[in-house]
Amino acid sequence: MPADKVEEYADGLCYTDLMAGYYIGAPEEVLQAIADYSAWFFVWDDRHDRDIVHRRPAAWRRLRLRLHEALDSPEDHLHHEDPLVAGFADSVVRLYSFLPGTWNARFARHFHAVIEAYDREFRNRVEGIVPTVEEYLALRRLTFAHWIWTDLLEPCAGVELPDRVRKHPAFRRAALLSQEFAAWYNDLCSLPKEIAGEEVHNLGISLVTHRRLTLEQAVTDLRCRVEDCISEFLVVEQEALAFADSLSDGTLWGKELGAAVRACVSNMRNWFSSVYWFHHESGRYMVDSWDDRSTPPYVTNEAAGEK
Structure with a gap:
């Protein structure tokens, strides 16, 4: 963002507040690294969106490859000419400093998959393809980075969890439900913006397109899914605590x-x-106050690479 946009909007976006409410009990340096990474993630998401809206496949392809490279060798990208790449490298270096290399390798494996999922979303949106409900649910687990946010629970607790713990059915199900809730609630709150922008990546839009629901029915379906996540979590949480x-x-x-x-x-x-x-x-979802309901007022094309 330009400096004036930062002053006007940054605090109101509440990106770091979101992480502070999630990773409670984390050491300060861990929480700061995660909060900065979260802020980077939202900026990356906006760059991705602008590259789609303005039909910049070459710019997106270049960024995608650079992020893959920075993930594997972050120290070599700390001073990259693209601030988005340099910021990502800085976050990765810091996140890699808390737990052993086995955790770092898992984080990298999970985020490589997230980058590729963003690429699939790019192609779908450029080509106007609305994924089926089943396709969307599988892809959303990656574009929302379910397993990244779950991985980050471990440096907060100060322990790399062994496979037998992470893959325990109750633990894994509780983790998945917390992230499914977040992704689907995000879809619910993003739906007005994404309809205004004629987007194709939203569970509500998939339900309307492929299940032939009305918009009202799709919203009801989303709400039910969100509520079911809460109800099921309350049950499996007890199983995870017993474990x-x-x-x-x-x-x-x-x-x-x-x-x-x-x-x-x-x-x-x-x-x-x-x-x-x-x-x-967060000001990110207050679409009724925007001049253009499809575009947040803090997003500028120049910041996204269009000059």
Whole structure:
């Protein structure tokens, strides 16, 4: 953003507040790194959107490849000419400093998949393809970065969780539900903007197009999905906490691991309240006050690379 846009809009977007409400209990340097990464993610999302709207496939392809490269060698991209790439590299370097290399490799694997999912969304939107409901749900788990936000629970707890813990059915289901809630609630709140912009990537739009629902019915369906996430989470949360208790086997490692799992599950719960608050406080979704309901007033084409 230009300086005047930053002064006018940055605080009201509440990007860092969203993370502060989710990763409660994290060491300050971890929370700061995650908050900065989150702010970067929203800016990246806006750049992606502008490249689609203004039909800039070459610019998007260049950015996509640079992000893949920065993810694998962030130190080499800290002073990249594109501030978006340099900012990403800075975030990755900091996030990679908290846990062992095995966690870093997993984070990188998950984010490479996110970049490629954004590329699939780019093609769908440019070509006007509305994915089926099933296709959209699978793709949304990647474009919303479900497993990235779940991975980031671990540096907050100070422990890299072993596979047997991360892949435990109750733990994994609780994590998925917290992220599905967020993604679908985001779709619900973004629907007016995305309809105004004639977009194709929204669960509500897929429901209207492929399930032949009216817009009102699609909104009702979205609300039901959101409510079901909450109800199911409340059940599986107890199972995940019982699993955490079972890890405390009398050893120091068992005690630490059980406490880490409880901290992660607690922050999965926090995701619900933080996401709900964010969507009603952030200027990113206040479309009724924008001159153009399809375009946030803080987005400029020049900032997105159009000169």
